[in-house]
Amino acid sequence: SQTIHQWPATLVQPVGSPLSLECTVEGTSNPNLYWYRQAAGRGLQLLFYSVGIGQISSEVPQNLSASRPQDRQFILSSKKLLLSDSGFYLCAWSPTGTQYFGPGTRLTVL
Amino acid sequence: GQQLNQSPQSMFIQEGEDVSMNCTSSSIFNTWLWYKQEPGEGPVLLIALYKAGELTSNGRLTAQFGITRKDSFLNISASIPSDVGIYFCAGPLNNAGNMLTFGGGTRLMVKP
Numbered sequence: 486s487q488t489i490h491q492w493p494a495t496l497v498q499p500v501g502s503p504l505s506l507e508c509t510v511e512g513t514s515n516p517n518l519y520w521y522r523q524a525a526g527r528g529l530q531l532l533f534y535s536v537g538i539g540q541i542s543s544e545v546p547q548n549l550s551a552s553r554p555q556d557r558q559f560i561l562s563s564k565k566l567l568l569s570d571s572g573f574y575l576c577a578w579s580p581t582g583t584q585y586f587g588p589g590t591r592l593t594v595l
Numbered sequence: 596g597q598q599l600n601q602s603p604q605s606m607f608i609q610e611g612e613d614v615s616m617n618c619t620s621s622s623i624f625n626t627w628l629w630y631k632q633e634p635g636e637g638p639v640l641l642i643a644l645y646k647a648g649e650l651t652s653n654g655r656l657t658a659q660f661g662i663t664r665k666d667s668f669l670n671i672s673a674s675i676p677s678d679v680g681i682y683f684c685a686g687p688l689n690n691a692g693n694m695l696t697f698g699g700g701t702r703l704m705v706k707p
Contacts, residue, residue: 491637517693528699529638529683536693575637582626582645582692584685586637 487512491576491587498594504549504563506590508576511557517579518559520551522572523589529575535559566594599684601698609706614671616701618684626692627667628685629658632700638683642669676705 492507510516520532531544533551541551548567552560559576571594576587601618608614618627626645630638642653644660644667651658655672671678681700688694 526702529697531694534694579693582687583628583640583643584695585640589635589637591635
């Protein structure tokens with residue numbers, strides 16, 4: 486069966502510091518991968534999606550970037566965090582027609 | 596782009612009550628998905644609907660794909676405290692089905 490992991494589970498970072506969040510999927514090959522952000526009590530905002538290694542599409546211009554160095558690895562990064570980057574970051578993978586989410590990373594920028 | 600409107604935005608009910616929520620779109624969908632997100636966790640897929648008029652159950656949960664293909668409904672019978680969470684509807688943004696649009700969610704609170 487397929488599983489999706491996110492690391493770390495929680496993170497507290499100062500403004501201006503770099504960021505690296507990791508998402509890995511097991512049990513499938515060539516999945517579509519997605520990064521979402523969720524502000525407290527709000528809905529899901531799609532940030533990036535990837536249909537293959539090295540292929541990244543950005544949905545929202547911002548100071549975040551994404552990379553897919555391996556088939557089942559998706560990384561969300563920032564060179565300098567802003568206060569507004571705080572939130573709950575969710576990775577998801579998709580066969581066709583549905584998406585399955587990871588456990589999320591709670592990021593607090595102080 | 597396509598937007599999904601969920602209602603109500605929040606519900607505070609007594610344990611044992613039935614719950615009904617819905618999701619509407621200005622565009623036709625060929626798939627409807629319902630997710631539940633518990634506090635501090637990622638959303639979990641509850642029910643997927645693929646055919647207009649389809650009625651699908653998952654335990655105490657029942658979801659329906661509206662006949663017009665522009666709406667979907669989720670019902671929870673005999674609610675219990677562990678039903679607490681945010682319920683999201685979702686539908687495909689493109690024919691490939693690899694992009695989803697999500698509703699704003701219905702926050703359910705259950706009083707024991």
